[in-house]
Amino acid sequence: MTGAPPIVEMKDISISFPGVKALDAVDFRLFPGEVHTLMGENGAGKSTIIKALTGVYKIDEGEILVAGEQRRFGGTADAQAAGIATVYQEVNLCANLSIGENVMLGHEVRGPLGINWKATHRAAAEVLSMLGLEHLDLRRPLGTLSLAVQQLVAISRAMVTKPKVLILDEPTSSLDATEVAHLFTIMRRLRDQGVAILFVTHFLDQVYLISDRVTVLRNGALVGEYPIRELDRTTLISKMIGKDFATLRSLGSERQSHHYEPRGEPLLRAEDLGRKGSSEPTDVELHRGEVLGLAGLLGSGRTELARLLYGADRPDSGTIWLRGKKTDIHSPTAALNQHIAFSSENRRDEGIIRDLTVRENLVLAVQAKRGWFRPLSRKEQDTLVRKYLTELNVRPADPERPMKYLSGGNQQKVLLGRWLATEPDLLILDEPTRGIDVGAKAEIQAAVAALAAKGVAVVFISSELEEVVRLSDRIIVMKDHRKLAELENGPHVTAETIVAVIADEGDDEEGEPE
Amino acid sequence: MTDLASRLAARRGTIVRNQAFWGVVAIVLLLAINVVSDPSYLSIGYNDETGRLSGNLIDILRAAAPILMIAVGMCLVVATGGIDLSVGSIMVVAGAVSMELLHGMDGTAGDAALTLAIALGIATALGAVNGILVSVVGLQPFISTLVMMLAGRGIAKVITGGQNTTADNDSFAWLANGYVLGLPVVFLLAIAIVVLVALLVRRSALGLMLEAIGMDSRASRLAGVNRRGLQLTVYSVSGLLAGIAGVFATASVMTVDVSRTGYLLELDAILAVVIGGTSLAGGKFSIGGAVIGGLLIATLDKTVVFLGIPASATPAFKAVVIVVLSLLQSERVRSLFRHRRALRAQSQKEAVAA
Ligand SMILES: Nc1ncnc2c1ncn2[C@@H]1O[C@H](COP(=O)(O)OP(=O)(O)OP(=O)(O)O)[C@@H](O)[C@H]1O
Ligand SMILES: [Mg+2]
Numbered sequence: 001m002t003g004a005p006p007i008v009e010m011k012d013i014s015i016s017f018p019g020v021k022a023l024d025a026v027d028f029r030l031f032p033g034e035v036h037t038l039m040g041e042n043g044a045g046k047s048t049i050i051k052a053l054t055g056v057y058k059i060d061e062g063e064i065l066v067a068g069e070q071r072r073f074g075g076t077a078d079a080q081a082a083g084i085a086t087v088y089q090e091v092n093l094c095a096n097l098s099i100g101e102n103v104m105l106g107h108e109v110r111g112p113l114g115i116n117w118k119a120t121h122r123a124a125a126e127v128l129s130m131l132g133l134e135h136l137d138l139r140r141p142l143g144t145l146s147l148a149v150q151q152l153v154a155i156s157r158a159m160v161t162k163p164k165v166l167i168l169d170e171p172t173s174s175l176d177a178t179e180v181a182h183l184f185t186i187m188r189r190l191r192d193q194g195v196a197i198l199f200v201t202h203f204l205d206q207v208y209l210i211s212d213r214v215t216v217l218r219n220g221a222l223v224g225e226y227p228i229r230e231l232d233r234t235t236l237i238s239k240m241i242g243k244d245f246a247t248l249r250s251l252g253s254e255r256q257s258h259h260y261e262p263r264g265e266p267l268l269r270a271e272d273l274g275r276k277g278s279s280e281p282t283d284v285e286l287h288r289g290e291v292l293g294l295a296g297l298l299g300s301g302r303t304e305l306a307r308l309l310y311g312a313d314r315p316d317s318g319t320i321w322l323r324g325k326k327t328d329i330h331s332p333t334a335a336l337n338q339h340i341a342f343s344s345e346n347r348r349d350e351g352i353i354r355d356l357t358v359r360e361n362l363v364l365a366v367q368a369k370r371g372w373f374r375p376l377s378r379k380e381q382d383t384l385v386r387k388y389l390t391e392l393n394v395r396p397a398d399p400e401r402p403m404k405y406l407s408g409g410n411q412q413k414v415l416l417g418r419w420l421a422t423e424p425d426l427l428i429l430d431e432p433t434r435g436i437d438v439g440a441k442a443e444i445q446a447a448v449a450a451l452a453a454k455g456v457a458v459v460f461i462s463s464e465l466e467e468v469v470r471l472s473d474r475i476i477v478m479k480d481h482r483k484l485a486e487l488e489n490g491p492h493v494t495a496e497t498i499v500a501v502i503a504d505e506g507d508d509e510e511g512e513p514e
Numbered sequence: 515m516t517d518l519a520s521r522l523a524a525r526r527g528t529i530v531r532n533q534a535f536w537g538v539v540a541i542v543l544l545l546a547i548n549v550v551s552d553p554s555y556l557s558i559g560y561n562d563e564t565g566r567l568s569g570n571l572i573d574i575l576r577a578a579a580p581i582l583m584i585a586v587g588m589c590l591v592v593a594t595g596g597i598d599l600s601v602g603s604i605m606v607v608a609g610a611v612s613m614e615l616l617h618g619m620d621g622t623a624g625d626a627a628l629t630l631a632i633a634l635g636i637a638t639a640l641g642a643v644n645g646i647l648v649s650v651v652g653l654q655p656f657i658s659t660l661v662m663m664l665a666g667r668g669i670a671k672v673i674t675g676g677q678n679t680t681a682d683n684d685s686f687a688w689l690a691n692g693y694v695l696g697l698p699v700v701f702l703l704a705i706a707i708v709v710l711v712a713l714l715v716r717r718s719a720l721g722l723m724l725e726a727i728g729m730d731s732r733a734s735r736l737a738g739v740n741r742r743g744l745q746l747t748v749y750s751v752s753g754l755l756a757g758i759a760g761v762f763a764t765a766s767v768m769t770v771d772v773s774r775t776g777y778l779l780e781l782d783a784i785l786a787v788v789i790g791g792t793s794l795a796g797g798k799f800s801i802g803g804a805v806i807g808g809l810l811i812a813t814l815d816k817t818v819v820f821l822g823i824p825a826s827a828t829p830a831f832k833a834v835v836i837v838v839l840s841l842l843q844s845e846r847v848r849s850l851f852r853h854r855r856a857l858r859a860q861s862q863k864e865a866v867a868a
Contacts, residue, residue: 312736336738344736353730353737355797360722367719368738375719418737 005068007032007165007196008084013052013062017405020396022048025062026222028215030165035187035197037207037228040217040240041437042409043395046200047089049217050167054079054086066165085163089170089200089408089435090348091154095143100124102142103157127156132182147346148174148298148463155183159190166190167198170408172206173435174345176298176463177499184210202409202437203464204233218242241439263287265324267457268426270309273318278304280482281317286426291448291458293472293489295465295498301481302461303345306428309459310342311335336369341424343415345431345461351415352403358414359385359399366421388417391447393440408435416444420451427451428459433467445471465495477501533791533843534803537810540789540839544810544817551821560696567696570816575697576766578812579704580605580759582805584779585786586708587752589804590715592787594748595728595796596655600644601756601783603666605776608637608760610670613770616681626685634757640666641753645746659749663780670772680769690765700762707758711751712801721799724748728796782811789839 008030015023023045030036038046051057053064055073064071066082073079076086093102100121109119121138128136131152142150151174158166166187172180187197187210201207207214208228216223216239223239231239266285274281279301286292294302307313309320311329320327322338329335335342344350353361363381370376376384382399389397392413394406403411412435419427429448433441448471452458462468468475475487477498485501487493548555548570558569584601591598611633619625640662647658692699715721726734727741735741759779764770788794789810790803814835818828841847 310736332736333738333740342736349730350733350736353726353733355729356722356726360726364722364726364734364737364739367722368734368740370719372719372723372744375717422738 004032006030006065007067008053008198009065010049010053011063011065013049013064014060015048015052015057016060019398019401020220022220023052023059024220026217026220027225028222029225030196030198032164032196033191033194034212035191035199035210037199037201037211037214038217039200039207039214039236040223042413042435042440043219043407044217044240045220046217047169047407048220050086050088050169050198050200054084054167080161080163083161083164084167085158085161085165086167087151087154087158087169087171091147091150093142093150093154093157095349096141098139099128099136099142099145099153100138102153103127103160105157107160123160124156127159128153130159130182130186131156132179146299146303148176148179151175152179152183159186163195165196165198169200170202170435171199172201172203174431174463177465179298180206202435202441204236204438207236208233216240237438240437266321267323268309269321271319271321273305273308273315273320275304275308275313275316278313278481279308279315280480282483284309284476286457286459288425288457289452289455290474291452291460291472293468293475294459294461294478295468295475296478296484297502298463300478302478303430304481305478306342306430306459306461309335309426310340310428312342312344333368336365336422339423339425340428341365341419341422341426342428343419343430343432345434347408347412347415347434352411354404355402357400357402358389358394358406361403362388362399362414362417362421365418369422384421385417388414388421391420392417393443409437409440412436413440413444416447420447424456426457426459428461430461431463432460433462433464441467465498469493469495469498479505533789534800534806536839536842537789537803537806539842540835541806541810541813544813544835548817548820555820564693565696566693570820572698574809574812574816575701577816578809579698579700580762581779581782581786581808581811582704582708583755583759583762584752584783585790585804585808586711586801587755588780588783589787589790589792589799589801590711590724590748591655591752592784592792592794593721593724593728593796593799594745595731596648596745596748597659597784597794598641598644598749598752598756599656599659599780600640600662600666601752601759602776602779603663603670604637604640604753604756605760605763605779606670606770606772607640607666607673608633608757609764609770609775610673610679610772611636612686612761613679613681613764613768614673616683616686616768617679619681619683621683621685623685626683626689629683629686630689630761633761634754637757637760638750638754641750641756642746644753645749648749649742649745667772670770670775674770674772676772678769678771682768686761686765687768690762700766703758704762707755708801708805711755715801720744725797725799728799782808785836786811789836789843791843 006029010026010028012025012027013023014025026045026049028049038049040046048057052059055075055078071082073082079086097105103124104120108115109123110116124138125134128134133149133152142153151171155168155171171183175183191197199210211228213225213227214231215225218240267288268286270284272281273284282305294305296302304313308315311331311334314330320329327338329338359381362385363376366384367376385399389399394410394413403414406414416432433444436444445467448458448460460468460471469489472489475489475498477484477487479502484505487497545556555570558567558571560567587601588598612629615629615632616625644659644662647653648655688699690700694702723739723744726739727744731741760776763775786807787804789807790800792799792803814832818831823831
């Protein structure tokens with residue numbers, strides 16, 4: 001890295017969208033053989049700078065040099081031809097195509113008789129195995145995979161082109177430790193081969209593990225570019241949020257080692273709840289005011305269990321008692337009417353409705369619950385929207401902006417608002433802090449704690465085990481689509497405890513993680 | 515002054531981008547063409563004795579009534595990301611049922627009301643069958659309604675025994691041929707129904723729900739939107755409106771022509787919706803736009819006849835008008851024009867500078 005000229009240099013880049021200056025005279029440099037992390041709060045402009053580089057967005061001002069030459073790309077494919085491969089924040093793959101096809105799309109191995117599928121699949125398998133995905137059936141349609149695996153497939157796809165510059169916008173937001181480790185091994189190897197890697201994440205641990213340098217953005221402006229050695233965590237955070245870190249710290253951790261003694265009748269009791277192929281019959285009990293954590297590795301069946309509780313998938317075995325009454329939760333509509341809300345991990349496909357406004361997205365569930373013939377008046381809508389946009393600190397707080405123009409983290413906040421607005425008794429949160437910045441993450445954790453204190457029962461799923469441990473009263477540890485153990489939380493329980501539970505089980509029964 | 519100019523320019527921008535605007539332009543152009551060939555084309559006569567207005571414009575409004583009905587129904591279906599190919603066939607079923615029933619009755623107003631109720635009931639039921647096939651069985655809308663399109667005309671033939679049944683009932687005929695306040699009853703009814711539907715959709719949360727389904731059916735399902743119920747509603751409404759259109763179309767001549775009534779009108783309805791700026795991909799929809807689209811199609815039909823374009827060339831003429839319109843509506847094409855204009859302006863400036 002020393003002495004080599006930058007492979008990418010962006011100077012004085014400005015981009016405006018109606019009502020926001022997304023980038024304001026930002027400089028950015030990327031050198032061969034480094035991992036460079038972009039940091040900043042939700043909406044700071046990280047994804048925008050990436051899209052400016054690849055030409056998805058036209059820049060208003062500034063210049064872009066790639067390998068010393070002035071360039072303006074016309075889009076992702078154009079940039080890719082110049083050796084810049086990008087995995088955007090919102091994974092864009094074809095759900096109907098197979099895994100193999102998705103990885104190799106546009107780079108199929110050709111023989112004299114057109115595409116040589118055998119060789120193509122072999123090439124795909126090779127890349128996937130680097131990420132620890134050798135067990136995947138390449139012929140399966142991509143849409144049947146969990147979001148995390150889709151994310152890994154997207155990364156494999158970017159690596160197929162053997163790029164000189166690899167851009168990964170929040171690739172780890174839905175991965176857990178094992179996959180992150182795999183990914184980092186590859187990133188290090190590529191870096192040592194001289195590839196320049198641009199990385200975005202909100203996880204500070206990962207920043208310190210993998211980065212050589214960081215560039216910090218705040219509100220579309222450049223704060224600075226630093227070698228990571230020269231920046232401790234507190235300084236880094238205060239550079240991102242432009243405030244003292246102490247205020248932030250006071251928010252999050254109060255719930256640690258909190259334990260709730262369930263009394264009386266459970267709000268929800270499920271017996272043998274299961275669905276063939278996705279969830280073994282499981283018992284779940286949940287009390288008012290309790291936070292139940294679901295922990296487990298990728299593909300352990302956390303999401304699947306949560307979906308059964310909401311009727312997002314129909315269970316084919318088991319019984320649910322809600323408030324002591326046997327209840328059939330056969331559809332999301334039914335669940336909503338029973339005051340159950342579920343925020344999916346898959347923000348893009350099962351969360352936001354891109355072309356509706358922030359306001360419409362936020363009131364949608366409340367309105368659906370009331371039925372279309374009892375519309376919320378404009379005033380009621382405004383009250384709800386104002387309340388949650390302020391409470392969750394959505395930026396920009398413009399209710400009439402189409403949802404697709406919000407940054408990823410802010411979309412997530414609006415979705416949380418959608419579910420909170422239904423005033424649920426049981427709130428199921430699947431990766432609610434996915435793609436959320438450090439400050440907002442602490443706020444959301446505090447919000448969950450506050451809800452529980454008000455008597456709401458919460459099911460909390462996160463691939464970040466520390467977060468699960470911090471918030472939960474009880475933790476169900478899952479593996480291979482079934483319940484492995486149920487832990488009462490307490491001072492003795494840590495993320496390591498959970499990892500140990502999962503590993504122990506793995507010793508006496510060799511299971512395939514997927 | 516410059517402020518005003520820029521405001522006007524911005525205003526013009528949004529109007530020009532509004533797709534229905536081009537529909538209005540097309541209507542005006544067609545009328546202008548007709549005026550060129552006959553300067554008295556737009557004149558409206560008033561008959562003192564009957565108190566009726568008459569003239570080409572009135573004819574156009576009358577002809578537009580059935581198209582408006584099916585266009586509005588189609589608009590709602592399209593909003594959910596579906597399509598209803600069966601509206602023409604449901605029209606002929608409603609017409610066949612009415613004529614067949616009236617044929618055996620005495621011609622009282624009560625008979626007319628009863629017939630109307632039964633015909634519309636059957637049309638709604640056929641729409642509901644579409645809805646069930648789409649929402650519960652989970653068939654593709656295109657296939658479900660294609661089946662209904664083929665079956666509907668068959669049902670109509672069975673009902674009339676393959677005849678073009680004719681009947682007599684003054685009250686029933688009044689629906690299509692009567693006048694109130696000098697205007698044709700059909701048109702007034704059509705407008706009233708359109709306004710009613712539009713109010714229902716926009717004042718309730720129905721519009722938002724339909725758009726949500728059309729934009730992203732998975733996400734809206736998880737948000738608790740009752741997709742099945744809404745699809746069932748929308749296809750039933752489309753059936754009902756097609757039934758009304760069928761009654762309008764047959765009542766004017768008091769004859770059902772089992773092979774011609776409503777024939778290919780589903781295409782007109784789809785065109786009207788698209789001209790009105792609603793994307794066939796579903797999502798945002800405009801009932802007002804569909805109305806303009808419907809009026810345009812009626813104007814186009816009448817113009818073709820008025821100009822004496824030979825029947826064999828009619829489809830080609832229609833196609834040309836619609837292709838031109840779609841091109842004008844396309845953001846891509848317009849930006850191309852803008853670009854060329856900007857280039858020309860720039861080269862002029864450069865020429866001056868040099
Ligand atoms: N296409 C667009 N139209 C309008 N505004 C946009 C568009 N894309 C981004 N923005 C705005 O630009 C700002 C920066 O967004 P960006 O997506 O770059 O944030 P980010 O740093 O990636 O945030 P996150 O961590 O939440 O992903 C935000 O205020 C966002 O609302
Ligand atoms: Mg982003």
